[in-house]
Amino acid sequence: MNPLAQGICQGIRLAYSGTVLDWAEANVRFPASDRASRFDRTVAPWMNEPLLAATDDETTQLFIRAATGAGKTTYMETLACFIVAQKPGPTLFVGQTDDMVKDWTESRLLPIFRECEPVHSLFPEDRHALRKTTILFPHMVLFAGGANITNLQEKSMRYCIGDEVWRWKNGMIRELKARHHDRWNRKTILVSQGWDSTHESSEEWESGTREVYGWECPACKHWQRYLFDAITWDNDAKDEKGVWLWDRLQDSIRLTCENCKAEYRDNASERRTLAGTASYRPLNPHPVRGVRSFEIPAYAVWWIPWFSLVREFLEANEAKHSGNTDPLRQFIQKRKAQVWVEEVTSDMPEIACADYSKSEYVEGQKLDGEVHRFMAVDKQRDHFWCVVRAFRADGSSRLLHESRPLTWETLDAISAQYGVPARCNVVDAGYDTPVVYEQCARRGWTASHGSGQDGFWHQAQERRVRRFVSKIEAAQAGSHGLKAAYFFFANEGVKDKLSALRQVETAVAWEVPRDVSDEYRKQMLSEIKKDVINAKTKQVEQRWVRISGKPNHLWDCECIALAAAMLAGVLPTGDV
Numbered sequence: 001m002n003p004l005a006q007g008i009c010q011g012i013r014l015a016y017s018g019t020v021l022d023w024a025e026a027n028v029r030f031p032a033s034d035r036a037s038r039f040d041r042t043v044a045p046w047m048n049e050p051l052l053a054a055t056d057d058e059t060t061q062l063f064i065r066a067a068t069g070a071g072k073t074t075y076m077e078t079l080a081c082f083i084v085a086q087k088p089g090p091t092l093f094v095g096q097t098d099d100m101v102k103d104w105t106e107s108r109l110l111p112i113f114r115e116c117e118p119v120h121s122l123f124p125e126d127r128h129a130l131r132k133t134t135i136l137f138p139h140m141v142l143f144a145g146g147a148n149i150t151n152l153q154e155k156s157m158r159y160c161i162g163d164e165v166w167r168w169k170n171g172m173i174r175e176l177k178a179r180h181h182d183r184w185n186r187k188t189i190l191v192s193q194g195w196d197s198t199h200e201s202s203e204e205w206e207s208g209t210r211e212v213y214g215w216e217c218p219a220c221k222h223w224q225r226y227l228f229d230a231i232t233w234d235n236d237a238k239d240e241k242g243v244w245l246w247d248r249l250q251d252s253i254r255l256t257c258e259n260c261k262a263e264y265r266d267n268a269s270e271r272r273t274l275a276g277t278a279s280y281r282p283l284n285p286h287p288v289r290g291v292r293s294f295e296i297p298a299y300a301v302w303w304i305p306w307f308s309l310v311r312e313f314l315e316a317n318e319a320k321h322s323g324n325t326d327p328l329r330q331f332i333q334k335r336k337a338q339v340w341v342e343e344v345t346s347d348m349p350e351i352a353c354a355d356y357s358k359s360e361y362v363e364g365q366k367l368d369g370e371v372h373r374f375m376a377v378d379k380q381r382d383h384f385w386c387v388v389r390a391f392r393a394d395g396s397s398r399l400l401h402e403s404r405p406l407t408w409e410t411l412d413a414i415s416a417q418y419g420v421p422a423r424c425n426v427v428d429a430g431y432d433t434p435v436v437y438e439q440c441a442r443r444g445w446t447a448s449h450g451s452g453q454d455g456f457w458h459q460a461q462e463r464r465v466r467r468f469v470s471k472i473e474a475a476q477a478g479s480h481g482l483k484a485a486y487f488f489f490a491n492e493g494v495k496d497k498l499s500a501l502r503q504v505e506t507a508v509a510w511e512v513p514r515d516v517s518d519e520y521r522k523q524m525l526s527e528i529k530k531d532v533i534n535a536k537t538k539q540v541e542q543r544w545v546r547i548s549g550k551p552n553h554l555w556d557c558e559c560i561a562l563a564a565a566m567l568a569g570v571l572p573t574g575d576v
Contacts, residue, residue: 089158208293
């Protein structure tokens with residue numbers, strides 16, 4: 001044959017006409033696997049539909065939320081082989097850290113590539129083009145790296161694949177998706193266990209089809225979702241002291257059909273039989289077009305005994321009763337493959353209202369004995385939160401106003417309405433510091449910073465003392481020679497003081513009007529004090545933390561007002 005013709009024949013092949021499952025069964029091998037040495041669609045059937053979705057022409061994004069041990073990594077390795085051999089395009093694999101991704105590519109991905117003949121035949125001849133984190137194939141490039149801004153910048157990718165995204169910082173998924181540069185044939189593939197309710201993964205998963213995995217009862221042919229509540233056991237399998245008798249418990253475990261009440265025993269044969277009947281059903285009737293999401297809990301994975309899951313659950317609940325919710329969190333995220341919602345409530349008392357209303361002070365009326373009033377402001381990206389609080393000489397105070405203004409001009413109007421002196425308008429500068437400094441400088445207002453320090457040194461007569469508030473300093477603001485006044489305050493100390501004033505019976509009255517908003521009531525119960533580990537000293541210490549999912553802006557405003565009152569000498573400055 002003519003060499004040119006021979007080269008054309010070798011270089012041009014007809015597109016594969018089968019599915020990714022057909023191709024993988026013929027070509028993909030797993031040299032390090034203990035369960036199966038080659039791809040077999042019957043081994044982990046819950047991964048078949050996600051594989052088909054990742055290789056069709058309609059799906060642009062898919063999210064697999066699966067239990068640990070369900071085969072998520074094997075899924076990505078199988079897909080990688082198919083991409084390189086059959087549907088090539090620039091590909092980016094992103095894991096938690098660079099080191100973890102290097103270990104994966106070296107110990108798992110590259111050996112699988114070498115065992116897959118269609119992929120191995122495409123390996124670059126130049127050994128420098130084959131590295132742990134970059135493979136320069138003749139027809140495409142494959143990158144692999146950790147979830148950091150460096151790896152998620154500049155590169156333009158057709159396939160963006162994120163592994164265990166629950167570990168990523170919020171914002172990294174958005175950066176990953178931006179790497180597509182609006183390609184028409186893009187594919188975003190996200191893989192993870194469950195996560196905390198505040199993680200950005202929730203929005204991505206909820207926007208898709210939310211397909212749940214279910215089994216068909218062999219007795220009545222009724223389809224039902226895999227649910228942990230369908231697994232039953234003998235609650236009396238305990239000794240006289242109430243200690244679990246694990247062997248008796250293990251023998252009692254069953255999965256019960258919700259329709260006909262047929263029971264299935266906890267052994268590999270019956271679990272695998274049920275897995276062979278299983279399929280997905282979508283829960284979201286209105287997903288974003290082209291976005292699919294899948295959920296696979298551990299009790300749908302036939303090689304995981306239900307007994308091991310029941311035992312984990314029982315031990316996690318015992319730990320919860322002792323005050324440790326971490327094992328239960330891990331069970332929900334890692335085993336149920338679901339979202340953990342922090343079940344925490346504040347131990348502070350509900351807001352006790354005094355006998356007055358906000359309407360009594362809307363024209364700037366003074367309290368009897370008032371010496372200072374402050375407007376405290378918490379700035380957000382496109383709005384503010386603020387309170388106006390007036391103080392008497394004895395440190396007692398009243399809340400006069402609380403709201404969510406949208407503009408600096410609205411803040412000007414509130415300050416003027418309540419007659420707050422310019423320097424007594426205090427704005428948190430922790431967010432958008434340059435803008436806050438310039439706006440405060442233009443108005444003669446004061447900027448503030450909450451600090452993790454325990455206190456600040458002051459010279460008091462002949463001795464130095466530490467207080468919860470710093471001295472007022474000045475900083476350059478803008479480009480017109482303006483100076484902004486600012487101070488720091490000790491977050492922990494001021495919050496302790498606010499918590500003490502919040503108690504119903506205190507020597508100094510900290511008053512709230514009877515018509516205070518529901519939002520204010522909620523936000524004043526948004527933080528709790530709990531044990532945390534100091535990152536530097538590794539010692540356990542008590543710190544104020546926000547309760548997951550609860551906004552704390554008005555709580556922050558009250559802290560700023562309290563710090564301002566300390567700075568003005570109305571309240572004790574908390575010498576430490």
